[in-house]
Amino acid sequence: MRLSALARLVRLSLARERRGAFFSAFGVAMGVGALVFFVGLGLGVGRVIREKIFPTDASLVDVVPPAVSLGSLFGGGKLDTAMVERLSGLPGVEKVYRKMNVRVPAVSRYEGAFFGSRLRMGMEVLAVGVDPGLVSGDVQLGEFKDLGPDQPIPALISTRLLEIYNKTFAPARKLPQLSSQMLVGFGFPVEFNRSYVAQPAAGPTIPSQAQVVGASDRALLAGITIPLDTAIRLNRSANVDAETFTGVTLVAADPSEVPRLVSAVKEMGLEIDDQERRLAENAGAAVTLTTSALALLSILICVLAAVNIAHALSASVRARAKEIGVMQAVGASRSDVRNIVLAEAGVVGLLGGAIGTGVALGMALVINRVATRYLPDFPFKPDSFFSFPWPVVLGGVALGLFAALAGAYFPSRRAAAMDPARTLAG
Template identity: 90%
Template sequence: MRLSALSRLVRLSLARERKGAFFSAFGVAVGVGALVFFVGLGLGVGRVIRERIFPTDARLVDVVPPAVSLGSLLGGGKLDNETVERLAALPGVEKVYRKMNVRVPAVSRYEGAFFGSRLRMGMEVLAVGVDPGLVEKDVQLGAFKDSGPDQPIPAVISTRLLEIYNKTFAPARKLPQLSPQMIVGFGFPVEFNRSYVAQAAPGPTTAAQAQVVGASDRGLLAGITIPLDTAIRLNKASGVDGETFTGVTLVAQDPSQVSRLVAAVKEMGLEIDDQERRLAENAGAAVTLTTSALALLSILICVLAAVNIAHALSASVRARAKEIGVMQAVGASRSDVRNIVLAEAGVVGLLGGATGTALALLLAFAINRLAARYLPDFPFKPDSFFSFPWPVVLGGVALGLVAALAGAYFPSRRAAATDPARTLAG
């Protein structure tokens, strides 16, 4: 049968059974629309978790000394210069960045102008020193290095800390919101080996001025990131350990080599600090589980829509038995009859799948607009809660077609098996 004749017969049949076709397409649209909507929501939330809340680089491996181990009791398991050299020599390591916490407490007492407002505040400060290469791409002012005790300390702020400040701290205290560019050059006093709540080390207190030189995803979340040489100098000045490192960040040549690096690091008696990675994985798993449950419900709706199509087409085939018999009597083959029924279902499925997908996209657009207008700003609030890559959109339309054809399979076989002589005689 030619395509033009097939399309004409399908159009006439659907026009005659428009009510049944409408309800069949509606069922497909509900199932497909729900599936596309929830999958898009899950992908969007997952993207926010991976890219904004817990941004991770697949090539980074954070090495830390073991909390307690026999090796450390016997003098091993320490992150000293010798251990760093061994780590750098591991196969697959491209770069090595050392880290050292400032091992004494620190406070900042600030009083004065703060970007057009007046601020008076005292707070505890955490500081970690890192090799400049770890954050140098985010440094916007000067060089990220120790310039001596009489010069300001270059400090990098975490972009996530800035996000939390803008969305929670600033609105509550009527302070201005800040961008990474605005804070570059801002200075504030810091006193090392001094604390409001903890006991200080026996050494002297070191007063310094910190100057913000940039904001980075790799910065310390709850403190400031300073040059490694500065952290070493401050620790030695306070009489605490300035030789061993708090951590080492390894950059693998390729993400596929990370697992081998992790195994090699553990063989050296060291540990991997993957707390943020585990948090990201746990949050992602929760989102995936919820999305999967809702997607399963949507697929069940599609299955019910397929059953409804099967029921509607079975009734249609019974009602059109004589018509089918006449078609066969004038030369239509069994495959022609089967193709007519499948084509009717295919049109219903395509219309239902396309409509459901379009409605899901429109609903997501409306929710994003309402969220932007009525939801208050909160940390890491995304511009869009949804993500619809093209495989999801095309997959929704294809699912509607598959569901309809699956429902039409048995009715089409029944229609093709019609005996024209018996049907016309009866």
């Protein structure tokens, strides 16, 4: 049977069975639309978790000393220069970046102009020194290096800390919202080895001036990130440990090398700081579990739609038995009859899948606009709560087609198996 003749017969049949075709397409659209909507929501929320809340790099391994170290008795546990050299010699390690906390408390007492407002505030400050190469791409002013005791300390702030400030702290204190570019060059005083709540070390207080040179995802979340040489100098000036490192970041040549590096690091008596990675994985697992449950419900709706299509087509085949018999008597083959029934279902499935997918995309657009207009600003609020990559969109339409064809399989076989002589005889 020619394609044009098949299309004409399908069009006439669907026009005659408009009511049944409408409800069949509606069931498919409901299931496909719900599935595409919830999958897009899960992908969108997962993207926010991975990219904004807990940004992680699959090629990085953060090494820290063990919480309880038995030292050299078992061949490890101390993260000093010799241990860093051993780590850099591990197969698969491309680069090594050292970290050292400033091991004395620090405070910042600021009073003066703050981007058009007056600010008077004192707060505890945490500081960590890192090798410049780890954050060099985020430095926007000068060089990220120790400039000496009488010069400002280059400091990076966390992009996540800036987000939290803009969405919670600034509105509560009626302070201006800031961008990382606005903060570049901003200076503030920092007194090391001084604290409002903790006991300082025995060494002297070290008054300093910090200057923001950029914002980075790799910067300390609740504090400032400064050059490693500066942290070493401050620790020496305060007469505290300036020889052992707080952590080391290994850059793997390939992400596939990470599991082997983790095993090698643990054999050396060290530990892996994967807290943020685990938090991201746990949050992602919760989103995936919820999305999977809702997707399963949507697939169940599609199954019910397929059953409805099977029921409707079975009734249609019985009602059109004489018509099918006439077609067979004038030369239609069994495959022609089967193709007519499958084509009818395919058109219904394609329309239902396309309509359901379109409705899901439209609902996502409406929800995003409502959220943008009516939801208050909160940290890490995304521009869109949804993500619809093309496989999801095309998969929705394909699912509608598959559900309809699955429902039409048995009715089409039954129609093709009819005996025209017996059907026409009575």
